[in-house]
Amino acid sequence: MSAIIEIKNATKTFRRQVHALRSVTMRVNKGQIFCLLGPNGAGKSTLVKILMTIVRPTSIDGSMLGHTIGHKPTLRKVGYLPEHHRFPLYLTANQALHYYGGLQGMPRKRRVARIAEMLDLVGMSAWGGHRIGTFSKGMQQRIGLAQALLHEPEVLLLDEPTDGVDPVGRRDIRKLLTRLRDEGHTILINSHILAELEDVCDQLAVLVKGQVAMEGTIDELTAGHEFWQIRYQGNAPSLDELDIQASDEDGVIKMTGVGVNDVQPIIDRLRSAGCIIESVYEQRETLEELFMRALAIAESDDASTPGAVRGKNT
């Protein structure tokens, strides 16, 4: 698979003291939804801002769409939705989209056609003539998505795209992201809402203290961390009696590192003890669990705060 974004040894030190990024290396392939996870201050936004030329890296190698990172004309093919974006409130949605489309170098005729299309896509076609100052946060977020998609970018960088959006809107955004990926767009998402990313994420990287703690597909990263879950009613024998390595909480037995054959005798034992089996299923590690595991690994390597690192680079 060809790499659309390739980052090698990205380093950013603010004021010679705060090491926001420490030799970050990662690769985003074409047609993927790549999720960038990490606690606050891990350097996620800094990395995205470096790609968008908003922050200057201390050092970086790599490319985006075949050009050196920082190459301004390449940004014509990149859409970006910043976190906590602030649109000029006195502009109408149409005016704002004309403004951002113009900044991308789109001719007026093309802008007019695309603006109508984009407003329709984000469910705001009735609001084009209204001032952004009158919009709710969720509506502004939709306009943010529209401006990021306006110039038909090959790559989308979205920083907290569902921030402030209602559940229906979130579902719509997830659907939109999947559709865009299927159409061949490459999407890099930076988000805290892990449950939302689970269904759409193809590849992820977990940043902790400015370093990549984990990177890979969800299948690769959760391999060996699947577990079987048996939900039952009644008085089950103790785990020692069952002779298994598992956890039993509120009528749910969780068994890690076992196969389907290993589960059968346990079901039999539970039934013979008079328990009613409600459900039995194999479950993958959730993104949140994966994230917490990555954090724990990083913490064990460097036991300090989860944010950016102060002082001399390590």
Place this chain on the structure above:
Amino acid sequence: MIPILALLRESWLTLRAERLFKVVLALNILVVFAYASLGFDKTGFFIFYGAWHYENEFIYSGSPLATTLYLSIYSAFIVNIWLGWIAAILALISTSSIFPTFLSQGAVELVLSRPPRRSTVFLTKYAGGLLWVGLQVCVFTIGAFLASGWRIGLWDPAIFLAIPLITLFYSFLFCINVLVGVITRSTLVALLATMVFWSTTFAIRQADDLIASRQFANQFQIAQIETRIGELLQTRAKIEFDGSSRALDDIDDQLARQHDRIDDALETSELLDPWAVWISRVRAIVPETARTIGLLQRSLERHTDISFTDLMTGKAFEEDDEQAIAEEMAYGEDDEDTRRWQERAQRRRASMEATMEREQAVPAWWIITKSLIFECVVLCGAILIFRRRDF
């Protein structure tokens, strides 16, 4: 080109949304109406479209003084005071927020993540800020052009020089505003810093003009004393020949007093000279805000038989300047106090004329070039900071 037009259009939409912009625009129109209310007829002049009429032997329809007065009111008062001070302060209040708002978190990312280079974005935003003043002055000068055509029959396109000159003058202040705005991202600090800078340039200009005026006055005083000493020596020679020792003593006393006065004047000169050098050096660095606006007056003066200087010094109202001086000299010639009073009056007028001539002698290219160099240096600094900053 499309991104630049997009940025300029956004600046225009920002202006349109600004309440203060609309208020100042309305005030501009009001000032133009007030200006147009002044008119002339065969016996004198009237104001407020004829509400008050004044008969005047010098100022009447078609008189050279009427043209000078009408253009002076435009260039020296309306442009200088209204556009050069009041409207400029209102513009500063309004435009001080342009860069801090643009650089605020969440807004700047939406612009800097686009293909245009940061320096292009910066300069276009800067030009957008100047659009505020440019548009206001544009509306104002159109009104003034129509008013002067209607009232004195002068359809002079030079009136439109106010647009580039006022915009240029404002840009000398706005560059400081932008520099501080880029550094601090605070509207208030940017505004205060600009006001302090403006006050400083004003103080430097006033100090320079004051010292120059004192130097001129001093030179005239020395010349007057020398003339007086010459006269006294002639009188003394005459008396010596006649042989009146009492009159001779009296003349000697007067001569001694004149020598004391000349010593005082020379002492003052020695005191002023180093200050004059120091102040003129400082003035050579700072932009010429007032002189830039003053260029409009110079340009309009070519249409008038009587100069603005003559109007300001009162010379324009005298039939014969030489004769007036002679009359002043003749009055109470032997009275020492009266003579002193006359000399003082002459010195005041002469130093005023010399100061004004000194102003007129400063070449326009020098005023604009050195101010533009200052602006370029400040803007280069601001662009450098803006280009290197992480947002």
